Amino acid sequence: xxxxxxxxxxxxxxxxxxxxxxxxxxxxxxxxxxxxxxxxxxxxxxxxxxxxxxxxxxxxxxxxxxxxxxxxxxxxxxxxxxxxxxxxxxxxxxxxxxxxxxxxxxxxxxxxxxxxxxxxxxxxxxxxxxxxxxxxxxxxxxxxxxxxxxxxxxxxxxxxxxxxxxxxxxxxxxxxxxxxxxxxxxxxxxxxxxxxxxxxxxxxxxxxxxxxxxxxxxxxxxxxxxxxxxxxxxxxxxxxxxxxxxxxxxxxxxxxxxxxxxxxxxxxxxxxxxxxxxxxxxxxxxxxxxxxxxxxxxxxxxxxxxxxxxxxxxxxxxxxxxxxxxxxxxxxxxxxxxxxxxxxxxxxxxxxxxxxxxxxxxxxxxxxxxxxxxxxxxxxxxxxxxxxxxxxxxxxxxxxxxxxxxxxxxxxxxxxxxxxxxxxxxxxxxxxxxxxxxxxxxxxxxxxxxxxxxxxxxxxxxxxxxxxxxxxxxxxxxxxxxxxxxxxxxxxxxxxxxxxx
Numbered sequence: 095x096x097x098x099x100x101x102x103x104x105x106x107x108x109x110x111x112x113x114x115x116x117x118x119x120x121x122x123x124x125x126x127x128x129x130x131x132x133x134x135x136x137x138x139x140x141x142x143x144x145x146x147x148x149x150x151x152x153x154x155x156x157x158x159x160x161x162x163x164x165x166x167x168x169x170x171x172x173x174x175x176x177x178x179x180x181x182x183x184x185x186x187x188x189x190x191x192x193x194x195x196x197x198x199x200x201x202x203x204x205x206x207x208x209x210x211x212x213x214x215x216x217x218x219x220x221x222x223x224x225x226x227x228x229x230x231x232x233x234x235x236x237x238x239x240x241x242x243x244x245x246x247x248x249x250x251x252x253x254x255x256x257x258x259x260x261x262x263x264x265x266x267x268x269x270x271x272x273x274x275x276x277x278x279x280x281x282x283x284x285x286x287x288x289x290x291x292x293x294x295x296x297x298x299x300x301x302x303x304x305x306x307x308x309x310x311x312x313x314x315x316x317x318x319x320x321x322x323x324x325x326x327x328x329x330x331x332x333x334x335x336x337x338x339x340x341x342x343x344x345x346x347x348x349x350x351x352x353x354x355x356x357x358x359x360x361x362x363x364x365x366x367x368x369x370x371x372x373x374x375x376x377x378x379x380x381x382x383x384x385x386x387x388x389x390x391x392x393x394x395x396x397x398x399x400x401x402x403x404x405x406x407x408x409x410x411x412x413x414x415x416x417x418x419x420x421x422x423x424x425x426x427x428x429x430x431x432x433x434x435x436x437x438x439x440x441x442x443x444x445x446x447x448x449x450x451x452x453x454x455x456x457x458x459x460x461x462x463x464x465x466x467x468x469x470x471x472x473x474x475x476x477x478x479x480x481x482x483x484x485x486x487x488x489x490x491x492x493x494x495x496x497x498x499x500x501x502x503x504x505x506x507x508x509x510x511x512x513x514x515x516x517x518x519x520x521x522x523x524x525x526x527x528x529x530x531x532x533x534x535x536x537x538x539x540x541x542x543x544x545x546x547x548x549x550x551x552x553x554x555x556x557x558x559x560x561x562x563x564x565x566x567x568x569x570x571x572x573x574x575x576x577x578x579x580x581x582x583x584x585x586x587x588x589x590x591x592x593x594x595x
Contacts (some may be wrong), residue, residue, distance in 0.1 A: 114162045118191030119173075123160060126180050130156040133176070140172045140353070164193055174239075175355060178392055179558065186239070204240045204363045205248040210335075213367040214322045217338060220360060221316040221345075225309065239356045241389070246400045249385075252366055252378055253408050280326060285333050288318065292340050293461045299344060300465065300513045303553035304351030311348060315341040335372030339365045340462060343381045350388050351515075353554040358388060376413040379405035380462055383424050390424075391555075395431035402428060414459055419449035420466040423474035430481035435492075438482060442475045465513065469506030473520045476500035480523060483530050493530040500524045515556060518547040522559045529563070534571040537563070538580040545587050557588060 123133065130153040141149035149169065159165055165173075170192040177185040187193070206216060291314065298307045318338045326334065346361030362385045369378040382405035389398035402425045409417065426441035449471050452459075479496035483489045504524050507517035521544035528537040541563060548556050564584050571577045 116160055116162050116191040118189060120160050122177050122181075122185065122190060126177065128180075129153075136176055137169065137172050140176065141168065171356070175353065178355075179353075181393070203238070204245055204359065206363065206367060208251055208254070208367060208370060210371045213335075213364065213371055214319060217342065217364050217368065218316065218319040218323075220364060221312050221319060224312050224345075224357070225316060239359055239392075241392075241394050241397055245359075245397060246404075249363075249366065249382070249401065249404060252370055252382075252404065280321065280324075280330055280334075285330060285337075288337050289333070292337055292344070295341070295344055296461065296465075297512060299348055299351075300515065301511075301551070303515050303551035303556070304348030308345065308348040308352070311341055311345045315345055332372050335368050336374050336377060339368035339372055339374065339377055339381065341365075342368055343384055343462075347384055350384075350391075351553050351555050353558070355388065355392065359385065362388070375409045376417050377460065377462065379409035379413055379417060379421060382408075383421060386424050386428065390427055390431055393431075395428045399425065399428035399432065414457055414463070415448050415451040415455050416459055416463050416466055419445045419452065419471065420463065420474075422448055423466075423471060423478070426478040427474060427481065430478040431485065433482075433485040435482055435486070438478055442478055445471060445475060465516075467506070467510070467513075469503050469510060469513070469520075470516065472499050472503035472506065473516065473523070476503055476520075476527075477523055480527055480530070483527075488530055490531065493527055496527050497524075497531070500527055514547055515551045515553050518544045518551065518553070518556045519559065521547065522556070522563055525563050526566075529567060529570070534567055534574045535576045537567055538576040541567075541580055542583065545584065548588070560584065560588065 126133075128136075134151040134153055134156050137151045138149060141151075149172075151169070155165075159169075170187045170190070173190055173192065174185055174187045177190065206212065295307060295311050295314065299311075315338060318334060318341060322331070322334050322338060342361045342365035346358040346365060349355075349361060350358035362381055365381045366378055366385075369375075369381055382401045386398040386401040386405070389395070389401065402421055406418075406421050406425070409421075413421070422441050422445035426438045426445060429435075429438035429441055449466075449468070476496045476499035479492050479499065483492035483496065486492055500520065500523055503520045504517070507513060507520055510517065521540050525537040525540035525544065528534070528540065541560065544556070544560060548560060561584075564581055567574075567577045568581050
């Protein structure tokens with residue numbers, strides 16, 4: 095029988111699990127520089143964020159994992175995410191020498207059928223599972239993060255034309271409901287209201303971060319999925335698919351913002367499927383750009399570039415100049431992280447030139463691209479230069495290119511009361527530029543300002559970047575008084591973050 099610790103942490107207590115030391119996990123652990131206590135605290139913190147409150151890990155349990163004990167979910171998934179963030183690249187469960195739980199087709203993988211009824215069914219099933227199970231930490235831990243060809247090849251099918259839809263009434267919905275026997279439920283004003291509600295959710299995310307309203311967005315997505323099972327005229331169905339695509343993308347973005355990466359990726363994929371059903375190629379390109387951002391965050395710039403090129407090709411004849419500028423800026427980020435300065439600089443110039451065309455574009459722009467302002471353009475381009483500086487061995491030349499562009503972004507975001515999370519992220523980005531220029535005192539001032547903004551948003555992405563920046567400052571300038579004070583300040587203002595510093 096398992097002991098109390100084993101039952102509490104969900105460890106698998108098979109006798110053979112503890113007989114062979116887990117050399118793979120040990121290797122990653124040693125290279126991380128963490129102590130057993132630090133890893134245990136981070137596992138517990140991530141488990142609380144996921145709602146898996148039954149997890150209570152200690153140093154003894156970490157030692158048993160290293161000795162070969164196989165923990166049950168959600169611990170393998172948590173360890174995968176923690177090590178991925180630590181090393182800036184995807185560290186799969188298998189890379190840690192751990193076993194994955196059995197995955198059902200409804201929640202696993204990204205290679206899904208590109209057909210309307212199946213898209214509706216999967217959206218409904220996944221959003222329902224998220225609402226029911228995420229609080230207990232089960233949904234996110236049953237997913238695997240896809241990367242490389244396993245991700246890119248299914249996404250390429252976004253470019254394949256779909257057969258024309260049957261204009262006749264549907265006799266059965268994807269869940270077996272006789273939707274063709276029901277009268278249409280939605281009027282034009284009601285669809286307008288659904289679209290307006292999506293805009294409101296997007297504003298909440300920008301102001302408050304992904305951790306505050308995510309469940310409300312998932313709930314709204316589930317309601318829209320129910321509406322998609324009804325019998326509506328083709329124009330209404332297209333609008334509903336677009337609403338579903340925007341909500342699924344937003345649910346993915348919010349999941350990404352709080353560190354639920356496999357969940358985020360699944361929502362992004364489902365959003366792309368819904369956008370295809372809605373016939374909205376620019377929206378599809380925007381969703382692919384969100385997937386690209388996630389891949390850059392996870393240290394997969396080659397995947398990010400593939401996704402952006404898919405987005406650019408698929409929307410080349412229909413995306414507005416603001417959307418095209420955003421895609422160029424993301425292309426620059428990918429090239430920067432791949433260490434290709436000439437291509438990065440070209441993409442930065444293309445982003446700037448194309449963005450300037452937006453002022454002369456008479457076509458109305460969708461709300462989802464409204465975030466890409468002059469501030470966002472400067473923020474992305476400055477981060478590209480900053481990333482080039484890191485890849486080029488902390489190059490002062492690229493850091494000097496990043497500084498004025500980042501300063502412009504920070505100044506513009508300071509006046510923007512809606513996009514507070516972006517303001518915090520760019521303050522942190524400016525702090526990293528000062529660290530690259532060996533100016534730790536200036537960096538701590540910006541970190542302090544970012545901490546003030548972080549208190550207004552619920553974003554694990556902001557908190558993680560704060561932790562990493564202060565950790566870098568403490569490691570390189572631990573004898574500087576301002577850095578010591580900032581480390582202590584972080585511990586008091588963001589106590590959970592202090593565990594990783």
